[in-house]
Amino acid sequence: MAQGNFCCNCGLPVQIKRVDRHYVLHEIWHILHFEKGILYTIKELISRPGQNIKEFITENRSRLVKPILFIIVTSLIYTVINNLFHLDDRYVSFNGPEKSAMTLIFNWIHHHYGYGNIIMGIFIAFWLKLFFRKYEYNFxxxxxxxxxxxxxGMLIFSVFAIFEGLTKVSLMKVSGIIAIAYFTMAIGQFFDKKKIANYLKAFASYILGMITFSISAILLGLLIDFFIKS
Known part of the structure; x- marks a missing residue:
């Protein structure tokens, strides 16, 4: 039953606005706007990453953008910049036979950073859960x-990719160091910024997560190749 401009049962508008240029621009602006949008989230994750993420998980989930959306959008930004400047930076790389399953898997990761980061996060989360089990955060x-x-981390890579593309000076190794440093700092702050051991555990979780992720991708490729050749 409609009451005024909205349905009294579900609260949705009685007449839905037509999808046009204004609608699309409004949706893009809604994602990017500074107040509770991507830019605001970036600012908060630069200033107090550990504290802001902890508040998102335990107290207020309306201040920052949705985490899955955030990692997909930031990974897309890096992918666009990487392709724009024709850079070939692979933070998870593999050199093997061109038509092997392993090569195809790593090429897929390279071209789908958003999904690749989510999968990689699963492996890093395993080590975080192991090292920080006394804090009782679930997986x-x-x-x-x-x-x-x-x-x-994807945004850090993006900034350095722009500078490398414009100056032709190789900077991606520097961006990798800074991205790992940010990861270590943010994770350490999240659990307890006063404990130096937490930063060491965070660093170890990242490195071990990357290693186990790469090994798993290689083993999956070997398994696929084995069954294909059998």
Missing amino acids: FELLILLCFVLGM
């Missing part, structure tokens, strides 16, 4: 944490 809460932190 999915750790994945939310990693969506924000890895998303910021």
Whole structure:
């Protein structure tokens, strides 16, 4: 039953606005706007990453953008910049036979950073859960944490990719160091910024997560190739 401009049962508008240029621009602006949008989230994750993510998980989930959206958008930004300047930076790389399953898997990761980061986050979350088990965060809460932190890593890569594309000076190794440093700092702050051991555990979780992710991708490729050749 309609009451005025809205349905009294569900609260939705009685007449839905037509999808046109104004609608699309409004939706883009809604995602990017500074107040509770991507830009606001980036600002908060630069200033107090650990505290802001902890508040998102335990107190207020309306201040920051949704974590899955954040990591996909930031990964897309990096992909666009990477393709624009024709850079070939692969933070997870593999050199093997061109038509092997392993090569195809790593090529897929390279061209789908958003999904690749989410999958990689699963492996890093395993190590975080192991090293920080006394804090009693569940596995999915750790994945939310990693969506924000890895998303910021993609933005760090994006900034340095722009400079490398414009100056032709190789800077991606520097961006990798800074991204790992940010990861270590953000994770350490999230659990307890006063404990130096937490930063060491965070660094170890990232490195071990990357290693186990790469090994799993290689083993999956070997398994696929084995069954194909059998």
